[in-house]
Amino acid sequence: MWTWFYRLASPPYVYRVASAFTPWLLLTAGIAIAYGLIDGLAFAPPDYQQGDAFRIVYVHAPAAWLSLFAYTTMAVSGAIGLIWRIKMAHALSAAAAPIGASFTILALVTGSLWGRPMWGTYWAWDPRLTSELILLFLYFGVMSLRAAFEDPARGDRAAALLAIVGVVNVPIIHFSVQWWNSLHQGATVAKFGKPAMDASMLWPLLAMLLGFMLFFGAVLCMRLQGEVLNRERQASWVREAIKA
Amino acid sequence: MSVGGFWAMGGYARFVWPCIALAIVILIWNLWSARRYHAQALKRAERAILMAGSKAS
Secondary structure, eight states: OOHHHHHTTOHHHHHHHHHHHHHHHHHHHHHHHHHHHHIIIIISOOBTTTBGGGGGHHHHHHHHHHHHHHHHHHHHHHHHHHHHOOHHHHHHHHHHHHHHHHHHHHHHHHHHHHHHHHHSOSOOOOHHHHHHHHHHHHHHHHHHHHHHOSSHHHHHHHHHHHHHHHTTHHHHHHHHHHHSOOSSOOOSSSOSSSOSSOHHHHHHHHHHHHHHHHHHHHHHHHHHHHHHHHHHTTSHHHHHHHHO | OOHHHHHHGGGTHHHHHHHHHHHHHHHHHHHHHHHHHHHHHHHHHHHHHHHHHHHHO
């Protein structure tokens, strides 16, 4: 039953799977993002309160969601690397960090640009905004810590520990709008029962969420191949793979 | 929606379009940097193999 899990510890298997998945993930991501952007920007009706400014949601929400997902991926794979001493889990954790950081920047900047017309300010020390900013610092911390060690194995362990400690920030970000008074609006899509959005606005948003997730998968696979090669460059299978 | 109305975004163009542009930049940057990272790793691996080969001979 656990054979698939143990196969993921094999560098040549991971490299092969990542290179096979990349083009398909990129293709489907491109289709989903193109549909989401065209439908969301050109065909979805304007919001009755926010007008056309609400269309920022089509890049802001997927970026924010992905910033949490990438961090969770990084922390879980870091934990797997620490517990089972699987080098490939650390490689996955290292590959996820820069992608997650870039989407956190996107979420913060688009949120700020959305906040100006809606709240009258680009920035407020609001629980949601502040915890998302802390997430960005955590990403930078994890990447810096990994790079700070000469011994990559020690760098991996230190980065994994920080990622695991920092994962406490993920539920704080998600529930901040419920736990504290916040300028930020509450959940729109992930509400139990009926989402607080009309279907004509919701479908492009779901397509963008799916597209960003698939894109994350594609870029993660590409970075993972680089990570595997960097860690395994002396291995005989790398010689065979390059010759082929 | 007319073409002019589409670009005007109901008066919110200066907020909406920079967000879309930044999203596209981030997507392209991610693709470019991941490809570059992979290509550099390949080069390093090839160099390591060449060096190992020359040492052996």
